[in-house]
Amino acid sequence: MKKLLFIAMLIVPWLTMPFLGRSALKRYLPAAIFMCTFVKAIDMYGKQKRWWRFYKGMPPFKSVDFLNLGPYFVTSLWMLKMTYGKFPLYLISNIVFQFLFTFLGLKYLKRYKIASLVRLTKFQYLAIDFLRALLLYGFQYICDLGHIKKT
Structure with a gap:
């Protein structure tokens, strides 16, 4: 079941x-590639600091890699497509999505032994996710500025 x-x-x-x-x-x-790389670095740092725990995955990936390369990567693309250029909508959408993931999704990740929080509260994790969302938007904004200067 877990492999599926x-x-x-x-x-x-x-x-x-x-x-x-x-x-x-x-x-x-x-921006999505940058964020997945950044999230991987944060995941490794957080694991070292025991903020969270990642359970055994399925070779060649760790359990967190399935989240990072699947839902997180694709959701970053969709979130930018649907809300980029409308910053208030982007913030509201991200807050709602992150709130649902933090208070519902993490429960299932723990139940299926994919990941769990150790030294972080859910609100601390929510704050980290919010900062990641700001970084994603900011990176895209900088990419767009660079594109405008080239043309």
Whole structure:
């Protein structure tokens, strides 16, 4: 059952990619790649500090990699496509999404032994997620500034 969950977490979000559109993918891909790399670094740092625990995954990935390369990566693309340029909507959407993940999603991650919080409270984790959302938007903004200067 757990292996099936890992595979679904990795594949199902990617099934939405054709609906994203080529131009949106091209525009937002650098920000999504940057964020997944940054999130991986934060995950490693947080694991070292015992903020959270990641349980055994399925080779060649750790359990957190399934989240990072599946839902988190694809959701970053969709969130930018749907809300970029409308900062208040972006913030509200992210806060709602992160709140749901923190207070509902983490419960399932712990139940299925994928990940769990150790030394962080849910509100501290929510704050980290909020900062990540600001970084994602800021990175995209800088990418767009660079693109404007090139043309």
